[in-house]
Amino acid sequence: MYQVGNLVKKLSDKHGRSRESIMPILQGIVEKHNYLTDEAMVEVAKELDISAAEVFGTASFYTFLDTQVRGKYVIRVCKTITCSMKGKSEIIQTLEDMLKIKVGETTSDRNFSLIETNCIGWCHKAPAILINEIPYTELTPEKVVDIIKGYLHK
Amino acid sequence: MMINLNINDQKVSVPKGTTVLEAARKQNINIPTLCNHADLCVAGNCRVCVVEQKGARTLIAACAMPVSEGMDIHTNTLKVRNARKHIVELLLSEHRSDCTKCYKNQKCELQALANEFAFGDTLFLDLVEDHNYTIDRSSPSFIKDDSKCIRCQRCVRTCSELQYISAIAVSNKGLHQKISSFHNRPMSHVVCTNCGQCVNRCPTGALVEKTYIDQVWDAIYDPEKHVVVQTAPAVRVALGEDLGYDPGERVTGKMVTALRQLGFDSILDTDFTADLTIMEEGTELLTRLKKVLVDGNKDIAIPMFTSCSPGWIKFIEHKYPQYLHNLSTCKSPQQMFGALAKTYYAQKRRLDPSKIVSVSIMPCTAKKYEADRPEMRASGYKDIDFVLTTRELAVMVKQAGLDFRNLEPSHYDSVMGDSTGAGVIFGATGGVMEAALRTAYEIVTGREVPFKNLNITPARGMDGVKEATIKIEGCTDDWKFLEGVELKVAIAHGLTNANKIMKLVKAGKAPYHFVEIMACPGGCIGGGGQPIPTSMEIRKNRMKAIYSEDEHMVLRKSHENPDVIAVYKEFLGKPNSHLSHELLHTHYVARENY
Numbered sequence: 053m054y055q056v057g058n059l060v061k062k063l064s065d066k067h068g069r070s071r072e073s074i075m076p077i078l079q080g081i082v083e084k085h086n087y088l089t090d091e092a093m094v095e096v097a098k099e100l101d102i103s104a105a106e107v108f109g110t111a112s113f114y115t116f117l118d119t120q121v122r123g124k125y126v127i128r129v130c131k132t133i134t135c136s137m138k139g140k141s142e143i144i145q146t147l148e149d150m151l152k153i154k155v156g157e158t159t160s161d162r163n164f165s166l167i168e169t170n171c172i173g174w175c176h177k178a179p180a181i182l183i184n185e186i187p188y189t190e191l192t193p194e195k196v197v198d199i200i201k202g203y204l205h206k
Numbered sequence: 207m208m209i210n211l212n213i214n215d216q217k218v219s220v221p222k223g224t225t226v227l228e229a230a231r232k233q234n235i236n237i238p239t240l241c242n243h244a245d246l247c248v249a250g251n252c253r254v255c256v257v258e259q260k261g262a263r264t265l266i267a268a269c270a271m272p273v274s275e276g277m278d279i280h281t282n283t284l285k286v287r288n289a290r291k292h293i294v295e296l297l298l299s300e301h302r303s304d305c306t307k308c309y310k311n312q313k314c315e316l317q318a319l320a321n322e323f324a325f326g327d328t329l330f331l332d333l334v335e336d337h338n339y340t341i342d343r344s345s346p347s348f349i350k351d352d353s354k355c356i357r358c359q360r361c362v363r364t365c366s367e368l369q370y371i372s373a374i375a376v377s378n379k380g381l382h383q384k385i386s387s388f389h390n391r392p393m394s395h396v397v398c399t400n401c402g403q404c405v406n407r408c409p410t411g412a413l414v415e416k417t418y419i420d421q422v423w424d425a426i427y428d429p430e431k432h433v434v435v436q437t438a439p440a441v442r443v444a445l446g447e448d449l450g451y452d453p454g455e456r457v458t459g460k461m462v463t464a465l466r467q468l469g470f471d472s473i474l475d476t477d478f479t480a481d482l483t484i485m486e487e488g489t490e491l492l493t494r495l496k497k498v499l500v501d502g503n504k505d506i507a508i509p510m511f512t513s514c515s516p517g518w519i520k521f522i523e524h525k526y527p528q529y530l531h532n533l534s535t536c537k538s539p540q541q542m543f544g545a546l547a548k549t550y551y552a553q554k555r556r557l558d559p560s561k562i563v564s565v566s567i568m569p570c571t572a573k574k575y576e577a578d579r580p581e582m583r584a585s586g587y588k589d590i591d592f593v594l595t596t597r598e599l600a601v602m603v604k605q606a607g608l609d610f611r612n613l614e615p616s617h618y619d620s621v622m623g624d625s626t627g628a629g630v631i632f633g634a635t636g637g638v639m640e641a642a643l644r645t646a647y648e649i650v651t652g653r654e655v656p657f658k659n660l661n662i663t664p665a666r667g668m669d670g671v672k673e674a675t676i677k678i679e680g681c682t683d684d685w686k687f688l689e690g691v692e693l694k695v696a697i698a699h700g701l702t703n704a705n706k707i708m709k710l711v712k713a714g715k716a717p718y719h720f721v722e723i724m725a726c727p728g729g730c731i732g733g734g735g736q737p738i739p740t741s742m743e744i745r746k747n748r749m750k751a752i753y754s755e756d757e758h759m760v761l762r763k764s765h766e767n768p769d770v771i772a773v774y775k776e777f778l779g780k781p782n783s784h785l786s787h788e789l790l791h792t793h794y795v796a797r798e799n800y
Contacts, residue, residue, distance in 0.1 A: 090389055094800050103372030103397065104388040104800035112377040112386070119389065 059084060060095040069100050074110055078117050086126060086165075087118035115169065123158045125203055128169035128182040138178040139192075144168075146193040150200050164203070211277035226279055227255055227268040237281055238290065238319055240297075241358035242269045243407055244741040245727070246367060252358050253293050254319060257281045265289055287323075294324040301410065302334045302353035308411040313738065315409035316356060333381075344392035346578045347400035347571040348415050352384055355412035361385060361404035368727055369701040371521065373398040385412075388800045397524045397800055399701070401517035401725045402571030402595075402734020415571050415735060418592040419602055425563040425591070426469040433563045434551065435470040436543050436622075437461065439477055440569040440633030440730035441596045443751035447737035447744075448600030449610045454747030456755055459615020464603050465567075466616065472555075475618045476566065477625030479539035479546070480632040480641070482773065483514065484764035486790055487536045487638075488646045489781035491720055492685075500687045507531040509696075509711070509718040512638050514538045516576035517725025517734075519794065521701050526708050527796030535791040539632065540566050540573055541582050544589030545789040546622065550777045554621050563591045567599050569633070569733030572725065584789045595735025624769035627660075627755070627762035634752045635699035635729035636665035636672060639722040643676065643695075645764045650678060650685040660762055666753070668728065668746065670703035671696060673718075695720045700727040 063080040067073040074096065081092050088111050097104040111117040118126075129135075129144055144166075148154055151164050158165040174180035177189035181196075188199055207222045213230050220229045225248070230237050241252035250270030257268045260278035265286065268279075280286065298320060305311050339353035359376060362385060366372045373396050377386035387396040405413045425433050446455040465473045491510050497503040513519060513534040522529060537545070543566070548559035566573065570593075576582065577590035594602075603610055618624075628644055631637030640662040647655040655662060655676075664674035673696050681689045696718045698704045704723045710716040726732045728745035731752060761767060778786050 105375040109375035109377040
């Protein structure tokens with residue numbers, strides 16, 4: 053089993069152990085593990101000598117620092133006005149049908165999570181989604197099927 | 207440097223760095239506040255204290271704005287009053303206002319503001335119904351009700367600044383912002399020490415002690431039950447505040463009468479077991495010193511830490527479990543009392559211990575937790591059945607309709623009711639140390655401590671960490687090994703200060719033999735169960751009252767307490783005897799730091 057403690061130590065060595073290092077360290081963990089486990093947050097608290105509640109408080113402020121189980125690929129569907137008007141609902145419907153999960157859930161193989169997000173700045177090419185850090189825009193249900201198929205075969 | 211400004215067209219001159227709020231108070235101009243608290247850093251997040259600054263685009267928060275030259279402040283304009291009204295209404299829109307049923311009814315700072323600014327119809331929708339709030343009753347000491355929380359963050363600042371724990375922090379944002387433990391775990395399963403300092407500072411009913419008043423009434427009215435009550439030292443100098451007296455009034459005699467009139471069968475004193483603690487803990491300290499100094503035993507942990515404060519015990523269990531061996535194994539006075547009530551006291555009074563209900567009145571919420579610890583059943587029963595805070599006792603006095611002010615003072619009952627001044631000062635920071643030194647020095651040298659009138663002044667006062675050195679000279683034959691030893695002691699109150707000492711210990715830089723730690727600022731007089739509000743001034747008044755109580759006692763050294771002498775003669779044998787260890791000593795548990 054992978055020891056999250058080693059990763060936290062490495063990240064702390066890199067970014068420092070003062071309070072303000074907490075953000076890059078948490079981002080580093082999410083980059084590697086998709087979300088923050090309780091164990092990881094406790095390790096960060098230990099390393100920076102702050103309380104675990106403070107680490108959780110910071111993480112929970114940022115939607116991209118998830119504290120719930122997330123799959124290898126986190127699909128974020130933009131839920132704001134432009135994307136809604138341009139067919140967000142169909143996109144979500146397609147994703148739910150393909151992955152057999154609802155918004156907020158993670159597939160049992162821990163490959164995909166499906167969540168909604170606030171504006172990601174692609175209104176001019178709506179509707180848009182993010183898969184991890186890659187944006188996909190001007191989507192149709194057909195395009196979504198092709199994109200997800202690509203990930204399924206990765 | 208002085209800064210000149212105008213507040214409500216009055217000229218004010220205050221030192222640089224003063225806030226607008228402080229400057230206004232100096233002129234007796236009242237600006238309402240909510241998140242502001244004298245013991246805590248400025249937060250500026252409730253906005254109730256907004257005032258108008260001529261020339262500024264927006265209103266400013268008086269608590270957070272430092273004065274500047276030529277400022278023209280107005281605290282009572284139409285704009286200010288409308289803003290305050292809206293601010294209070296917005297706070298209320300996210301606050302479950304079941305005021306008539308709330309434990310904090312009439313003692314709630316938000317309610318008081320609503321009464322001034324936000325009565326009648328409101329422009330804002332009630333948002334409480336739509337929220338899925340948590341009410342956490344998992345701790346035996348307090349209840350955390352998020353539906354009443356207005357996120358002023360006094361509790362968060364208290365837990366971080368005063369107690370160095372941060373068991374709670376602000377989580378999420380916007381509408382979902384809340385005060386959370388680590389990953390919203392139950393408070394009983396996180397690093398919380400149950401000290402109740404947050405409860406003492408919460409302006410609403412979001413954090414309140416878990417009350418056992420009804421259970422105690424039930425016991426009192428159960429003819430089968432013999433209900434004994436003990437009162438902690440710090441209660442007698444603070445109870446008055448909840449019953450119409452100014453801070454610092456000693457109400458010991460009236461309190462005893464009140465307890466008798468409430469229907470308790472026997473009114474006894476925690477001071478008795480405070481004195482007993484000195485005998486046990488003092489002997490333990492001298493034994494440890496002998497093992498270290500004479501036998502050269504390197505396994506004996508020095509410095510020895512006091513163990514009276516259950517908040518401190520939980521702190522070290524969570525944060526420094528590698529130093530649990532440094533803790534005295536003595537139970538706290540409350541728990542020593544509990545163990546003796548259902549053994550020694552029961553035998554002497556020919557009572558069936560299963561019929562005894564043992565109640566304690568404490569300045570403390572952590573004592574509720576302590577009484578629930580599985581280790582605290584040495585008598586074969588739950589040693590202490592119910593713990594009430596000073597505040598809860600005041601509620602019972604009111605419920606019973608007693609005219610407290612006109613009660614005739616009376617004395618504690620006998621068998622475990624005698625006390626000395628040394629037991630009384632357990633209620634203030636430095637008091638346990640002072641009491642221990644008064645006895646230990648005399649045991650070792652046969653003479654009184656070399657301080658005028660037995661007042662060991664270096665142990666007293668509000669400094670966060672106090673240190674003292676006492677040179678031991680003229681030892682009796684039994685204690686020759688201590689001749690010339692400079693006994694080094696330290697005292698800390700408030701867990702942030704305790705942490706400073708623990709950091710020294712960890713770094714190997716703590717030269718002390720004996721360290722007293724109390725979890726709350728000022729010691730028990732500033733405990734989480736004491737009357738609200740609290741401030742440095744109030745704590746100082748209570749402290750003065752404690753030392754005055756000590757001065758008025760005939761006996762002022764623990765080893766002279768006749769009940770203590772009797773309990774050793776008739777029951778325990780001698781300090782640290784086998785039976786003492788069974789009943790009066792305990793062990794500790796290493797816990798996780800989150």
